[in-house]
Amino acid sequence: MLTLLENPNLLEKDDFTDLLWASFHLGEELDARPSLENLPETDKAHLANDVKRMYALLLNQWIKYLIHLKSQYPHLYSLVLRTHPFQPSPNPVIHE
Template identity: 40%
Template sequence: MQERSDLLSRLLENPLFHEHDIFSELLVAVLHLKEELHLRPSLAGLQAHFPFLYSLAVRTNPFDSSASIVIVD
């Protein structure tokens, strides 16, 4: 993602894409994620600092076909 950040920034600057709000919002979210991952030395504290977001991310994992938002004890 780091190698393509210039391309993503240039796409966001393009006025043609401003007409497509969903795509523009997606680009902003991707750039924000890139910055967040780049600035964090480790994601080890994610579960401790953001337990609800961590739990939701684990339960909605798109790579797990059995993932469910329902909490099962």
Template identity: 30%
Template sequence: MDRETTRKVVMILIAVSAAIYLLQIAIFHEERTTAFYILQDLAFMPVTIAIATLAVGEIINDREKKDRLEKTRMLTSSFFTGMGAYLMHEILGMTNADAFIHEVVRSGADLPGTEGEIRKRIQEAKLAVHIDVAGYTKARQIITANQTNILVIASNPLIIEHECFTEMLWGVFHLMDEFRLRGTWDDLSKEDIYHFNQDFEEVLRLMLMNWVGNARYLKETYPAFYAAASSRIEK
């Protein structure tokens, strides 16, 4: 209904309610009792509003958010089955990491614990990136060649619901800017290399965190697709 129709319906309902109260008074001649119940109903209205707008509204909002997240799951999956798989592979090739990180890559969907617990372990895991000319050049080529694809994914308004994924995209965008600013491997100073090591490490952690959630979703929903995506990252 539009606003004008809603206003008319509200006025009609109020008029019907008033007419019923007047009819009750006319029939039973109990003005005091009628006034008592009117006040009692009014006293209960704040409780009703609190339950309806806060509790029920929160449940509805959570459900709508879950639906929005599900609608963008395949969009985030396309990142990993496309440039994400290649970029993760290149950065991992320049990384000293503990066994847990390699386990995340091999079997992200089967790791014990909640997604939040695994993300915390990834954040705390030993992981040190030491870029080299081959890895840097390849990573630069992957990101540069996929700038349009990254922009398309980031432009989807629903993607903001995936906070961790959005943070990862910002990290990739930062690398894109750094590549544009600092140029090829031959143009890098020692300070530039140190800075890139830190940037690559942060992006890799965020990619691994997102890979876990994405892997679980794919394995549950599209198991054959998940198997293909996993093999691409492991190669």
């Protein structure tokens, strides 16, 4: 992931760069703790905020990706619609 931050083309994409930084930050926060058990509520709240930030940025990128697929690669978009993780029973099989 560090090499992505070195790519000047990606750095021009502010949303994607923000996602990378949020991901790195969350990873560093989690790595800095020997355990997630018995954390004070303030620390749990901080980590929860970091997760929410990264997840919101990730979801935003995923939606942009889907918009791109829909217009440029409808066959791949169709597969994503059938298999994405936000539905109760993802299934690649096309039903009538």
